[in-house]
Each structure stands twice: as C-alpha cells, then as structure tokens.
Amino acid sequence: MFGLVPSSAIAGVVHPAAALVAFAASPLARLSPLDIVVIAVYFAMVLWIGFYLKGRSNTSEEFFMAGREMTAWIAGLSFVSANLGSLELMGWAGSAYQYGILATHWYWIGAIPAMLFLGLVMMPFYYVSKTHSVPGYLDLRYGGGARTVAAFSFAIEMILMSGVNMFAMAVVMKVVLGWDITFSILVSSVAVALYVGLGGLRSAIFNEVLQFVLIWGGALLVPILGLVQTGGAAGLKKQIMTNMQSMTGVHGDSYFHLWRDTGTFAANPMGVHWTGIVFGLGFVISFGYWTTDFLVVQRVLAAHNLRAARMAPIIGSFFKMAVPFIVILPGLLGLVLLQNPDGSRRQLVGEDVVAACTASRGAVDDPASCTAAMSKTTLPAAYQQKVLSGAPDAELHSYNQALPLMMVRYLGPGLLGLGITALIAGFMSGMAGNVSAFSTVWTYDIYKPLINKKGTDSHYVLVGRLSILIGVAVSIGAAYLVMHAHGIMDYVQALFSIFIAPLLATILLGMFWKRATKWAGFIGLLTGIVFSASLFMWVKLVPSALASVALSPDAKPMAENVFRALWAFLFSFAVVVVVSLLTKPRPVAELEGLVYGATPLPKEEPVPFYKNEYMWAILVVILFVALNVIFW
Amino acid sequence: MHGSGISIWFFIGVLLFVYGGLICGYGIYEWLTASYPVGVQLTALHTPVWWGAFLFLVGVFYSVRFRPGRASS
Numbered sequence: 001m002f003g004l005v006p007s008s009a010i011a012g013v014v015h016p017a018a019a020l021v022a023f024a025a026s027p028l029a030r031l032s033p034l035d036i037v038v039i040a041v042y043f044a045m046v047l048w049i050g051f052y053l054k055g056r057s058n059t060s061e062e063f064f065m066a067g068r069e070m071t072a073w074i075a076g077l078s079f080v081s082a083n084l085g086s087l088e089l090m091g092w093a094g095s096a097y098q099y100g101i102l103a104t105h106w107y108w109i110g111a112i113p114a115m116l117f118l119g120l121v122m123m124p125f126y127y128v129s130k131t132h133s134v135p136g137y138l139d140l141r142y143g144g145g146a147r148t149v150a151a152f153s154f155a156i157e158m159i160l161m162s163g164v165n166m167f168a169m170a171v172v173m174k175v176v177l178g179w180d181i182t183f184s185i186l187v188s189s190v191a192v193a194l195y196v197g198l199g200g201l202r203s204a205i206f207n208e209v210l211q212f213v214l215i216w217g218g219a220l221l222v223p224i225l226g227l228v229q230t231g232g233a234a235g236l237k238k239q240i241m242t243n244m245q246s247m248t249g250v251h252g253d254s255y256f257h258l259w260r261d262t263g264t265f266a267a268n269p270m271g272v273h274w275t276g277i278v279f280g281l282g283f284v285i286s287f288g289y290w291t292t293d294f295l296v297v298q299r300v301l302a303a304h305n306l307r308a309a310r311m312a313p314i315i316g317s318f319f320k321m322a323v324p325f326i327v328i329l330p331g332l333l334g335l336v337l338l339q340n341p342d343g344s345r346r347q348l349v350g351e352d353v354v355a356a357c358t359a360s361r362g363a364v365d366d367p368a369s370c371t372a373a374m375s376k377t378t379l380p381a382a383y384q385q386k387v388l389s390g391a392p393d394a395e396l397h398s399y400n401q402a403l404p405l406m407m408v409r410y411l412g413p414g415l416l417g418l419g420i421t422a423l424i425a426g427f428m429s430g431m432a433g434n435v436s437a438f439s440t441v442w443t444y445d446i447y448k449p450l451i452n453k454k455g456t457d458s459h460y461v462l463v464g465r466l467s468i469l470i471g472v473a474v475s476i477g478a479a480y481l482v483m484h485a486h487g488i489m490d491y492v493q494a495l496f497s498i499f500i501a502p503l504l505a506t507i508l509l510g511m512f513w514k515r516a517t518k519w520a521g522f523i524g525l526l527t528g529i530v531f532s533a534s535l536f537m538w539v540k541l542v543p544s545a546l547a548s549v550a551l552s553p554d555a556k557p558m559a560e561n562v563f564r565a566l567w568a569f570l571f572s573f574a575v576v577v578v579v580s581l582l583t584k585p586r587p588v589a590e591l592e593g594l595v596y597g598a599t600p601l602p603k604e605e606p607v608p609f610y611k612n613e614y615m616w617a618i619l620v621v622i623l624f625v626a627l628n629v630i631f632w
Numbered sequence: 633m634h635g636s637g638i639s640i641w642f643f644i645g646v647l648l649f650v651y652g653g654l655i656c657g658y659g660i661y662e663w664l665t666a667s668y669p670v671g672v673q674l675t676a677l678h679t680p681v682w683w684g685a686f687l688f689l690v691g692v693f694y695s696v697r698f699r700p701g702r703a704s705s
Contacts, residue, residue, distance in 0.1 A: 038651060038654065038655075042647070045643060052638060074640060205640075206643065210640070213647075217648065225674050225679065229673065408672075409671075410673055411672070412669040412672045412675070414659070418655065
C-alpha cells in the first residue's frame with residue numbers, strides 16, 4: 001500500500017516528533033454539524049456493506065477471492081484504488097509542492113507500463129494457474145521454500161503497514177481536526193475489523209471502489225477552484241515562474257518539466273537522474289509493486305474471467321494517469337495560493353523544521369534548534385523572527401499539509417466533510433486492503449501448508465475471519481509502536497522496497513525462463529532480500545554511502561530508493577540465473593500453466609473492438625506518450 | 633458486480649444521492665441567507681449548490697440504474 005508513497009510523506013505524516021508538534025498546534029479546520037453528518041453517513045454505509053456481504057462470504061473462495069466474480073471495472077477501480085490511499089494523496093501533493101511535476105513520474109512511468117505488462121503479459125499466468133496469492137504462485141513454480149519466505153515477508157509487511165496507516169490516519173485527524181489519537185485508532189479499527197471480517201475480500205473491494213468515488217468527489221473541487229483563482233493553467237505557470245526563483249532557488253520553469261532537467265542530478269529539484277527514473281522507478285520499483293505486490297494483484301485475481309482480469313489493470317491505468325490532476329495540481333497551486341493569516345504568501349517547510357520550532361505557552365521551546373532549522377529554508381527573515389517570538393499567527397506547516405490546507409481554503413460546510421471523509425476512506429481502505437491480504441496469505445500460505453493441512457473449507461474461512469481480528473489487533477499494537485518508538489517508521493517503510501525488488505526478479509525469471517529452478521527461486525529471493533536490506537542499513541548507518549548507492553554526490557534520498565531497488569533486482573536476477581545453471585531444472589511438463597512457452601493460453605472469444613484489451617492498451621500507450629511529450 | 637445481489641454501484645448511488653442532497657441543500661440555504669463560512673475562498677461561485685446538485689443527480693442515476701432486483705452490468 002505504501003510502496004509508492006514518497007518517503008518524505010511517510011516520515012512526515014507519521015514521524016513521532018512531528019506528530020507531537022501537531023498535537024500542540026491548533027487544528028487546521030473545525031467541522032460543522034453537517035460535516036459530522038457526512039462522515040457518519042460514510043461509516044453507516046461501510047457497515048451496511050459489511051453486514052450485507054456477510055451472507056455472501058461463506059466459502060473460502062467467496063471470503064478470500066470475492067468469489068472470483070468481479071467485473072473488469074470493479075477489479076480495475078479496486079486495483080488502482082488500493083494505491084490511492086490518503087498518505088499517497090497528501091504525500092505526493094507535498095512532493096509536487098517541493099519538486100513540481102517531477103512527482104508525476106510516480107503516476108505515469110512509475111505505474112502505466114507496469115500495469116499494462118501485468119494485464120497483457122503476466123495476468124494469464126497468475127489467472128490460469130488459479131493461484132490465490134503471489135506466494136501461492138511461487139509455491140507452484142519454485143516450491144515451498146520460496147513461498148514461505150514470500151509469505152512471511154508479505155504478512156509482516158502488511159500487518160505493519162496496516163498499523164502505520166491506522167496511526168497515520170489518527171495523526172492526520174489530530175492535525176486537521178484536533179481529534180484524539182486513541183479515538184481515531186479505535187473507531188477506524190473497529191470499523192475495518194467489522195466490515196472486512198464480515199464480508200472478506202469482497203467487502204474490501206467494495207470499499208475501495210467507494211473510496212475511489214469519494215476521493216474524486218471530495219478532492220476534485222480543489223484543483224478546479226484553484227485554477228479558477230490563478231486564471232487557469234497559464235496563470236498558474238506564470239505565477240510560479242515569477243515567485244519561485246526567490247523562494248526555492250530553483251528556476252520556476254523546472255517545476256513544469258518531467259524530463260528536460262533530469263540529465264544531471266543537480267539540475268532538477270528532486271535530485272534524480274533519468275536513468276534512475278527509467279530503470280529504477282519505471283522498471284524495478286514500478287513493476288515490482290504493480291505486478292508482484294499481493295495487495296494489488298489480489299484485486300485483479302478476483303475478476304470473473306481472464307479477459308476481465310486482463311482488462312482490469314488497463315482500465316485502472318486510465319484513472320491512474322488522471323490522478324495527478326487531484327494530487328499534483330493542488331501541490332503546485334499551493335505554491336502560489338496558500339497564505340499566512342497576515343495575508344503574506346505561505347511557505348511550507350519540512351517536518352524537521354516544524355518539529356524544531358515546537359511552541360508552547362507562547363514561545364518556541366528550543367530557539368537555537370528552531371533558528372538552525374529555519375536557516376536552511378527560504379522563509380523570509382521577518383517571518384522567521386515572528387516564529388521565534390512565538391507570535392500566534394506565525395504558523396509553520398509542513399509540505400504534507402499542502403492538500404488539507406487547500407481543502408480548508410475552498411471547502412465549506414458539507415464539502416469539507418466530504419473531503420475529510422475521502423481522507424478517512426483512503427486510510428481505512430488502506431488498512432482493510434492490508435488486513436484482507438494478510439488474512440489470505442496467513443490462511444493459505446502459512447496456516448494451511450505449515451500448521452493444518454487437513455482443515456475443512458469452513459474451518460479455513462473461520463481462520464480467515466479470526467486472522468482479520470488478530471491482524472487488526474496487531475495493527476493497533478503496531479500503530480502505538482510507531483507512535484512511541486522514534487525512527488521505526490523508516491524501517492517499516494523500507495520493508496516494502498527491500499522485499500519487492502528481489503521478488504520481482506524471482507517471479508519474472510520464474511514466469512519467463514523455463515530453466516529457473518526450485519533452489520534458484522528460494523536462494524535468489526532470500527539473498528536478494530538480505531542484499532537489499534544491507535544496502536538500506538549501509539546508507540542508514542553511513543549517510544555518505546548514498547553517493548555510492550545512487551552513483552552521485554548530488555543524489556538525494558529519493559534517488560537512493562530507486563537505485564537500491566535497481567541493484568537489488570540485478571543481484572537477485574544474477575543469483576537466480578547462476579543457481580539455476582548449477583542445479584537441476586524441473587521437467588517442462590510440470591511447468592504448464594506457470595511459465596511462458598510451456599503454457600497453452602486459453603483461447604478467448606472474439607469480441608467487438610471496443611471490448612478488446614489490446615485496443616485499449618494501445619490507447620493507453622498513445623496517451624502516456626503524449627502526456628510525457630507535452631510535459632517534457 | 634457480476635452475479636446476483638446488490639451491485640456496488642447501487643451503494644455508491646445511494647451515498648452520492650444522500651451527500652448531494654445534503655450539500656446542495658446547505659448550499660441553497662447558504663446562498664439564500666448569505667451566511668458564508670469565514671475564511672473559505674470563492675464563495676461567490678456557490679460551489680456547494682452546483683457540486684451538490686451534480687453529486688445528487690449522479691446518485692439518482694446510479695441508485696435507479698442499479699437498484700436491487702434489476703439486472704446489473
């Protein structure tokens with residue numbers, strides 16, 4: 001779920017120190033009674049869906065795979081919605097504020113090619129093998145060793161991510177609305193436990209589609225009204241060009257180019273090189289996330305036939321391309337529209353600056369730290385003095401608050417409730433997605449093969465329901481762990497990136513190379529994870545190692561993520577190849593349904609061109625290329 | 633959703649119908665009484681009225697089109 005969330009957002013939204021700062025500040029918004037009604041209606045709807053679907057989730061196929069009867073549209077919306085959580089929305093809006101439209105790479109090259117590849121190339125193997133999970137595919141292809149490594153990795157990652165989502169939501173509700181942390185955690189966890197425990201994957205998918213609609217209904221007004229106020233896109237560009245040179249030191253024009261300034265690390269505000277974007281993000285991270293992360297793949301596996309399963313990611317890719325309109329654009333608009341209470345232009349800062357300038361009883365707690373932190377920003381000297389003096393109207397807000405601040409700027413009673421509901425829905429479906437995926441992996445890939453192989457179908461459904469309750473309880477523990485253990489957030493976030501690149505190498509070779517062997521899959525995955533974790537710890541313990549990992553002294557943390565993923569992928573790839581050549585391959589006959597070249601794909605019925613997945617994929621490619629050229 | 637039962641689109645329709653009605657209704661009240669929220673920009677555009685009406689109409693369409701008992705797509 002958090003795989004493609006900017007690390008700054010993760011660190012920012014849920015960093016304990018920042019959270020404490022937020023607690024001391026007054027909330028950004030106050031809800032009217034109408035807003036409360038809007039939020040209450042959402043919770044009522046979610047529970048209604050859960051109770052309704054309980055009667056349709058009695059068998060394991062129904063509970064864990066939603067009966068494999070989702071249409072392409074529902075599977076596609078759920079697929080893309082699983083990656084449209086609130087942390088992502090807020091994080092990337094904040095990144096757009098910092099880096100301009102470079103942040104859009106995570107939506108376009110960082111998603112679209114991989115989604116098409118999943119739909120057109122990989123999905124037949126996942127679907128034909130009738131696997132229920134990604135570890136399940138590894139079991140069929142490589143045997144129990146690789147399955148167990150992947151299953152435990154997924155299970156741990158998902159439960160921790162669910163807890164992080166829970167805590168992130170609680171912190172955001174505290175910052176934006178002033179709600180009590182424990183209240184938010186309890187309400188969200190009870191709601192998630194109820195509706196996923198009752199309705200299983202089907203309930204999670206329904207709520208993801210609901211969340212998708214709510215996010216568009218709640219957030220679309222922000223860019224529309226923002227553009228009205230700036231005089232359209234031309235007005236926005238003109239104002240950014242005029243204002244930003246002085247504020248950020250980067251020429252404003254760089255905010256509007258996806259590729260032009262990526263020839264060197266130093267030429268663009270994100271500090272990335274195009275090779276990292278193309279190979280690290282566009283290939284390893286993106287393909288790893290969209291084609292092997294069980295949380296998203298599970299949604300497509302629930303489709304009612306192979307054509308729907310292939311169409312789902314393609315439908316999702318259209319919406320994915322549109323998401324920057326409600327995420328990136330508000331960040332850019334925030335650059336020129338957000339104002340301080342005194343009417344001056346508001347400059348957002350990093351979470352570290354907000355944390356360093358914690359104020360209580362009308363004065364900054366540690367003026368020396370605050371001064372040092374602000375000296376690294378472009379805040380005007382007069383405003384810095386105001387902050388130091390503890391003036392009540394001298395507020396500091398972080399980049400990650402760009403989207404909520406824009407919501408508060410334009411949304412009055414009712415509409416604000418809708419916007420907040422969209423954020424709540426995003427967090428809750430993030431939790432629900434992780435918990436439902438955890439339940440499936442736990443039941444099918446850990447409990448069934450390792451603990452009780454001979455249970456009845458109803459027994460496994462019961463285990464699934466119980467694992468959801470246990471998963472939610474552990475998530476609550478993880479949420480409080482994150483709240484109290486400084487720095488643990490970085491490690492939780494890193495779990496995803498550490499695991500996904502070796503998994504991608506293992507699955508791609510397993511799916512497209514008949515020679516890949518059982519031992520190669522197991523050893524390649526395990527050593528790849530160890531290698532990736534070692535790179536992460538190296539940079540963590542020796543920050544200067546970033547220059548070695550990302551191949552440049554100008555590289556910034558964002559570059560580390562993409563290059564670490566690239567090296568981990570290449571390492572695992574090499575290990576799988578070498579070990580395969582040294583060990584005995586399985587007979588080709590055993591690989592039917594699992595490997596390209598050994599699997600006769602089922603003939604699909606001819607359909608009119610407007611229902612043909614290849615036609616829609618071509619349209620996606622044309623749009624994708626056009627957008628990259630337009631915003632070159 | 634495929635198969636029998638209530639479609640997800642019906643749930644979405646009901647939700648948008650309720651939200652649209654509430655937001656549009658409040659927007660009309662706000663317009664008639666000129667009691668605009670403090671600090672909110674562009675209130676002269678009466679956003680709650682037209683956005684609420686839009687949500688309401690979409691909600692009505694989906695609620696009717698995918699009502700229980702009617703064959704869904």
